[in-house]
Amino acid sequence: MLDGKKVLFSGMQATGNLTLGNYLGALKNWVTLSDEYECFYSVVDMHSITVRQDPQVLRKRARALLTLYIAAGLDPEKNCIYYQSHVSAHAELAWVLNCFTYMGELNRMTQFKDKAAKHADNINAGLFTYPVLMAADILLYQTDVVPVGIDQMQHLELTRDIAERFNAIYGDVFTVPEAYIGKVGAKIMSLQDPSRKMSKSDENPNASIYLMDDADTIRRKCKRAVTDSVGIIQYTDEQPGLRNLLDIYCACTGKTPEEAVREFDGQGYGVLKEAVGEAVVGVLDPLQKRVAELEKDKAYIDRIIKENAEKAGYFASKTLRKVHRKIGFPDRIR
Ligand code: ATP
Ligand code: LTN
Numbered sequence: 001m002l003d004g005k006k007v008l009f010s011g012m013q014a015t016g017n018l019t020l021g022n023y024l025g026a027l028k029n030w031v032t033l034s035d036e037y038e039c040f041y042s043v044v045d046m047h048s049i050t051v052r053q054d055p056q057v058l059r060k061r062a063r064a065l066l067t068l069y070i071a072a073g074l075d076p077e078k079n080c081i082y083y084q085s086h087v088s089a090h091a092e093l094a095w096v097l098n099c100f101t102y103m104g105e106l107n108r109m110t111q112f113k114d115k116a117a118k119h120a121d122n123i124n125a126g127l128f129t130y131p132v133l134m135a136a137d138i139l140l141y142q143t144d145v146v147p148v149g150i151d152q153m154q155h156l157e158l159t160r161d162i163a164e165r166f167n168a169i170y171g172d173v174f175t176v177p178e179a180y181i182g183k184v185g186a187k188i189m190s191l192q193d194p195s196r197k198m199s200k201s202d203e204n205p206n207a208s209i210y211l212m213d214d215a216d217t218i219r220r221k222c223k224r225a226v227t228d229s230v231g232i233i234q235y236t237d238e239q240p241g242l243r244n245l246l247d248i249y250c251a252c253t254g255k256t257p258e259e260a261v262r263e264f265d266g267q268g269y270g271v272l273k274e275a276v277g278e279a280v281v282g283v284l285d286p287l288q289k290r291v292a293e294l295e296k297d298k299a300y301i302d303r304i305i306k307e308n309a310e311k312a313g314y315f316a317s318k319t320l321r322k323v324h325r326k327i328g329f330p331d332r333i334r
Helices: 020-033 055-071 089-098 103-107 110-118 125-140 150-170 215-223 240-253 257-263 269-296 298-327
Strands: 007-012 038-043 080-083 145-147 178-180
Touching: 007 020, 007 125, 020 038, 020 055, 020 145, 020 240, 020 269, 038 055, 038 298, 055 080, 055 269, 055 298, 080 298, 089 125, 089 298, 103 125, 110 125, 110 150, 125 150, 125 298, 145 150, 150 178, 215 269, 240 257, 240 269, 269 298
Parallel strands: 007 038, 007 145, 038 080, 145 178
Antiparallel strands: none
């Protein structure tokens, strides 16, 4: 609880270009929830370096992501939008939590297994302990709720286990957080292989719709989306490509799958694909315009970055001090 409100924390990595999956699965829900909670939205740039990054590109992407948070509708005067690397308490708490996390637990993380397979030449310790830094992000702010896509559920469970383990030894130090998974758009699949999630690190550019794709590109990608040979528009697991298109359509229009199926009853896939393209353009076009507007106002964004890092740092250091005291680190002499 902060100022009588429950606390929400979430973050995204500044790696690759954001996809429609990131927007519908995470960012869109953040905006919906932002009135109800005291919110911390971090650009988790420290997580990004678990795979190699070009320094200039990383800096640019981090700023673009922070700008996007605001463009998506998060008011930075009310929500704490900041860079993880500006608040050193994240790294400090992560170290402590490393000592309360087991190798076996980290070994089971599917994201680690996927990323290790993908980056076999750079399986660094940071990639392995990535979920511990994520736990630190969340626990530092005494977070109640964490809105994420389904793929992050395993990390959330681990965070809860670490918090409970710590609390069992030292008393109630951390709030044990709950995940918030949105009803629609929780897992948007690749347009080229509907058995895999849409991902910003996919090598095939046609597999993902990027938030900054222009209208024609979006329409073309929807038109080329892999479907099936059944030829009937229905919402079923047996037609995963079609189901994904309907999910995208519903997440963009606010309709239910039943309504969408009724709307396209008896029509061909081409009609649906076209409608999906238009629905996505309808969501992304205004978003891109707001990004362009915000990018012009450098001083405003700079002020947000500075003030919010201070605000986050203030709350984070409170928890960190409590942790230090509980585990027996000597008091500072002031
Ligand atoms: P990468 O593919 O490079 O690992 P990513 O696209 O999964 O990255 P993240 O930064 O790991 O991106 O995720 C940011 C947020 O977006 C998380 O909350 C995650 O659950 C959500 N998310 C990512 N991909 C999807 C998707 N396809 N559908 C729904 N939500 C998603
Ligand atoms: N691991 C997450 C990003 C992330 C995060 C967090 C999400 C880092 N720290 C804290 C929610 C809360 C991802 O890959 N999507």
